[in-house]
Amino acid sequence: MAKKGLLLCVCQGTCPSFQQMNIFDVGNAIRRDKLVDYVAIHPQLCATDGDKFLTTLLTGGETDELYVAGCDPTMQVKMFRDALDASRFSKEHIHGVDIRNMSTEQAVDSIKTLVS
Ligand code: SF4
Numbered sequence: 001m002a003k004k005g006l007l008l009c010v011c012q013g014t015c016p017s018f019q020q021m022n023i024f025d026v027g028n029a030i031r032r033d034k035l036v037d038y039v040a041i042h043p044q045l046c047a048t049d050g051d052k053f054l055t056t057l058l059t060g061g062e063t064d065e066l067y068v069a070g071c072d073p074t075m076q077v078k079m080f081r082d083a084l085d086a087s088r089f090s091k092e093h094i095h096g097v098d099i100r101n102m103s104t105e106q107a108v109d110s111i112k113t114l115v116s
Pocket residue numbers: 009010011012043044045046047070071072076079
């Protein structure tokens with residue numbers, strides 16, 4: 001069965017766009033419903049160490065589908081390009097959703113729609 005992962009990215013937790021939600025509650029809601037195989041929060045996937053995190057995570061083929069809730073999905077793919085290339089992970093298998101300026105409930109609903 002395809003292994004699915006969800007990363008929550010929050011612009012270091014300081015950006016006002018993520019202040020209306022509790023990001024831990026968002027992750028827990030998805031975990032509780034067992035919609036993915038793993039959930040992680042990263043402070044800044046588009047930073048250099050975020051690139052390394054993504055490359056490390058995706059190298060080796062353990063993840064089949066990766067969902068990323070954070071900023072605009074089109075921007076995500078551009079910012080993650082180096083990591084996707086380095087890990088040979090196809091961008092067809094990375095699915096982004098913009099959860100900025102959402103409440104906890106709205107973010108959970110958006111992620112559920114993306115994953116299911
Ligand atoms: S990838 Fe998007 S959500 Fe994550 S830190 Fe960068 S701009 Fe913010």
